[in-house]
Amino acid sequence: MTPAAAIVDCTEDWLEKRPGDNTRIEWLLVLARAHGMRADVLGYQEGCSEKTGSCRQCWAREEVYRRGLQQGEAMRRRFGGLTRKVGGRIQWTGEIRVLSERLAGAVRRKHPTFWFPASRSDVFHEKAEARTVAQLLAVAAARPDHRMILLTKRWERAADLLVSEELQDLVAEALAELAPGRPMPSGWPLANVIVGCSVGNQAEADAAGESMSRIATMQATSRIATMQATSRVARSGWATCASAEPMRGPIDFSGWEFLRFLIVGGMTGGIASEPLHPLWVEGALGWARVNGVPAFFKQWGDWAMQPETGTPVWLAADGRCFDDVSAAADSRRDGPAALCRLFRVGKVKAGRRLPDGRVVLQVPILGQVRHG
Numbered sequence: 001m002t003p004a005a006a007i008v009d010c011t012e013d014w015l016e017k018r019p020g021d022n023t024r025i026e027w028l029l030v031l032a033r034a035h036g037m038r039a040d041v042l043g044y045q046e047g048c049s050e051k052t053g054s055c056r057q058c059w060a061r062e063e064v065y066r067r068g069l070q071q072g073e074a075m076r077r078r079f080g081g082l083t084r085k086v087g088g089r090i091q092w093t094g095e096i097r098v099l100s101e102r103l104a105g106a107v108r109r110k111h112p113t114f115w116f117p118a119s120r121s122d123v124f125h126e127k128a129e130a131r132t133v134a135q136l137l138a139v140a141a142a143r144p145d146h147r148m149i150l151l152t153k154r155w156e157r158a159a160d161l162l163v164s165e166e167l168q169d170l171v172a173e174a175l176a177e178l179a180p181g182r183p184m185p186s187g188w189p190l191a192n193v194i195v196g197c198s199v200g201n202q203a204e205a206d207a208a209g210e211s212m213s214r215i216a217t218m219q220a221t222s223r224i225a226t227m228q229a230t231s232r233v234a235r236s237g238w239a240t241c242a243s244a245e246p247m248r249g250p251i252d253f254s255g256w257e258f259l260r261f262l263i264v265g266g267m268t269g270g271i272a273s274e275p276l277h278p279l280w281v282e283g284a285l286g287w288a289r290v291n292g293v294p295a296f297f298k299q300w301g302d303w304a305m306q307p308e309t310g311t312p313v314w315l316a317a318d319g320r321c322f323d324d325v326s327a328a329a330d331s332r333r334d335g336p337a338a339l340c341r342l343f344r345v346g347k348v349k350a351g352r353r354l355p356d357g358r359v360v361l362q363v364p365i366l367g368q369v370r371h372g
């Protein structure tokens with residue numbers, strides 16, 4: 001698989017959920033369709049705790065809270081006690097819950113599926129044992145026709161686990177339990193898994209970069225990894241991706257040329273949602289284009305330059321946001337495009353079209369694992 005041949009350019013009708021899909025996550029639907037597969041989340045682990053500043057906008061926390069209040073023993077057993085309400089605000093309790101039987105179900109799934117595991121948790125959460133991570137990877141090892149995409153905000157723990165020599169043995173043990181008789185793939189790392197980090201701004205990207213380059217190059221020591229990651233041919237480790245959704249500031253991805261996929265998008269979710277600057281989007285998508293990395297621009301979020309309706313805000317390219325344009329005067333010194341006037345129009349009206357009219361919905365094609 002060459003990087004150039006691995007990009008599929010999709011159209012907006014690919015964002016529709018089809019029979020057999022069990023999610024509305026658009027990039028997952030498109031990834032699945034590009035591979036001729038179904039799309040589904042794999043809720044084998046529930047519960048989390050905040051790790052980065054971007055966790056303040058965690059949608060999973062509200063969903064887990066709601067589900068924990070629902071009628072029925074099964075829902076309470078699965079979601080109860082993972083969140084609590086303190087002073088009107090929903091918080092994680094920090095407990096995580098593993099439902100291993102769901103992994104066995106994924107192995108038995110008849111149709112090849114593109115999975116997004118632990119969408120309401122973090123695969124690499126501090127409380128998730130290495131054995132549990134290995135059990136998840138054993139699903140991918142058992143089913144070469146499945147694919148999975150992992151997203152984490154615990155990139156350091158992910159790197160430590162994924163480059164460790166012990167992990168392959170743990171996956172082999174888990175595979176023997178989960179799917180007795182199925183051989184371990186002949187290649188390692190698993191070619192049908194893509195490992196990603198969620199980063200919302202430059203500080204988070206800076207914190208994640210070294211760990212992600214270790215994952216992409218399978219180097220235990222970061223110094224070598226950083227050197228090798230500058231070369232495309234050094235992508236000999238896990239396939240990696242980054243999600244800058246929601247993007248909360250400009251991110252320079254220089255040095256991340258090892259990526260196989262980049263997701264970019266704005267913030268949604270009502271009154272507290274932050275606006276997205278067109279220059280940030282242009283910067284990230286431009287970097288991806290130059291480096292042959294498939295990029296998926298999900299949407300602008302709740303804010304847009306058009307239609308002009310309601311009270312605007314002015315967003316500077318450095319991330320400062322103003323209610324009053326006169327207070328933003330110094331931002332214009334960085335050029336006419338640096339200060340952007342935005343209106344809260346809602347995500348449907350804001351859409352995903354770039355200022356030049358393009359829609360960017362690219363995804364990568366991942367390889368299969370090989371046995372024997």
Ligand code: SF4
Nearest residue numbers: 048049050055058153
């Ligand atoms: S890591 Fe993800 S699931 Fe966990 S608190 Fe942060 S945003 Fe929520």
